Amino acid sequence: MLYRENGQFKTTYVSDAQIFPIRQDRWFIAVALLVAFVAVPMLGSDYLLRALLVPFLILALAALGLNVLVGYCGQISLGTGAFMAVGAYAAFNIMVRLPGIPLLVALVLAGLMAAEAGMVFGLPSLRIRGLYLAVATLAAQFFSDWMFAHVPWLTNDSSSGSVTAPRLQLFGFGIDNPVRKYLFCLAILCVLALVVKNLVCGRKGREWMATRDMDVAAGVIGISPMRAKLSAFAVSSFITGIAGALWAFVHLGSWEPAAFNIDVSLKLLFMIIIGGLGSVMGSLFGAAFIVLLPIFLNRLPGLLGVQASTSLVSHLEFMTFGVLIVVFLIAEPHGMARLWSTAKNKLRLWPFPH
């Protein structure tokens, strides 16, 4: 009744090609952004912002990056953690070795370095595909684990191998309280999500999707698989690199190579599979599922007033979480993003479905 596109005619190509063609969607997004940028920082507690939303936003950004590669271009990667690590350590080295460099410049440079690393480790994708490629990208993961643990220069000769982020400043404001951290991460996520949405709606995105669906056919219609695949690797690693830098600088503050180990790569892959491959919204849903649900499950017994030992709670958390993943994948193999679009389609006909 409310969500209906009757009467919204598209009279120009521009209006037809816009990201949110339905007026109600635009309203919804505007309200959502308003809530996220204004209401949440005003009303949210420090714990909510600092311990839940900041990691959620950063991992959503990383998932978004991975989704470009896996969801849109069909190249399975298990090396996301490595690209995040490259971004984090690159940003660290840039800021330590070039004091006074603006934070955003350092972040972009770190993203570019991660993009380069992504392209190098994406080269095997030109020859191999599917699971074999996944195993090849695993090499990136193990190489980065080794490199950041064993090349002292990269950690500025820290004796323990753990490095600490310098103070973060943006236009004279220190990013040091939960609200500022949250807003900073949110702004970067919004900008990059917009970039990705535009890319996938444009020529580049079609190249990626054509390559994903059938690379031989894509080659026949004049798409260079090499350029499509490597550009996907580059864009994906750029975003995950920035996410890695944020994870290290804004969330952890001090980190070691283990912060970007294989667990992180797998977690991100689960996020996009559960959230929805090939969908910007899906990256957000998946990140929420993987980041917030375990913490919620861990706190549930306490909130219900049930006295349980810490180990029992934590085992229950693992079991429930595992069961939920299985149930979820059986109920909706295309991920939460598909549920979202199904819900939207139903809503169009509501309350008179045929």
Place this chain on the structure above:
Amino acid sequence: MNMRKTLLGAAAGLALAGALAGPVVQAAEKEQFFPVLVYRTGPYGPNGVPWANGYVDYLKMINARDGGVNGVKLTWEECETAYATDRGVECYERLKGKGPTGATVVQPLSTGVTFALTEKAPKDKIPLITAGYGRSESADGAVFKWNFPMLGTYWTAADIIMQEIIKREGGSDKLKGKTIALVYHDSPYGKEPIAMLETRSKMHGFKFLKLPVTHPGVEQKATWLQVRRERPDYVLLWGWGVMNATALKEAVATAYPLDRMYGVWWSGAEPDVKDVGEAAKGYNALAMQYGAGIGKVQQDILKTVYDKNQGTGPRDMVGQVLYNRGMYSAMLAVEGVRRAQEQYGKKPMTGEQVRWGLENLNINEAAIKRLGIEGQLRPLRTTCEDHMGSSWARVQTWDGNKWVMHGTWYEADMQIIKPMVRDAAAKYAKEHNVTPRDCAKEMTSGS
């Protein structure tokens, strides 16, 4: 999707949002809240459990025996970190604001989490006790105002093992040309002693071999192949959790003489050797002053907590190596509160007040008697400059059934450690724009 399902989903979503949003407000006046960051699951669980039980049992005992600290009841809440840095940070954020005065003190029992919290604790004004682990340079209280690596750091541990080896060889000149290997957990925890051992290696002219083991440490074949090839004269073990038992099994399989192996105090507890049992006979490990055993304080715990079926874990865990260490950690925190109360009044203390208490802690012979730890801990005194307090340790040997303590007490060589701590702390201060406090001034104006 039908209506019911949609509504159900929406309701579940709202419940999730609501549950995650607000911390529960607690109304209580005379309470001192302790966040307890533990790990009872995962590859490090076997070692995390006894420590956590000791920690919580001590708090329970103080409530049951003394009715709290000068009438202030102790409260606590556990949070499982699984030894992961990000979960540790979440736990810290979850618990830091609880209780009438917020978190008293944080003890993460993880070097990785300690590094992350070192950046956060000063802003939240919560002290960080890392008894026997954490950042070695944080012993410098002028730079690390909120860190308290009491009873020893990895540098003092490595130094004491070297002293023991020198004593065994009959002089430091005998080390020339020898090879000493460090088998370590490839994380900040395992890497901390490297700086110390490199210094010692330059001093005495022995060859220092670094053999990293990746987390969680169940795969060490390659490491021990290197040990077999290089045949080092001594192997130092810097492991944690399942890595320790695996290392000992591999050492037995490599036929490396176990009496030439020295573990740090985190590699010298019951869970580490019990699977290897008889075969691990002769293996040495440091004891952070005291190993396993039951003294007066443990008896108090058994009497006031376990006899009333309030015990956190199984009764026979009381008095184990890591149980005792968890208990001492809680004891240091409680003594910090007690000391702060002397200065600020007998009421719940804020983190800032507890920090003062920890910095002016003086556990002398009389206090040791009062605490019931005679024969367990030696006196400890912290100052603004020295947040470590003392660095005593002994060596214990596994005889196949139990740990046997050696008589010799070692204290770390401060002539070597002090300059290293000073340099590393100065480097940290410079990188992070920390202005070191002037301790001489605080001494006169403070207490």
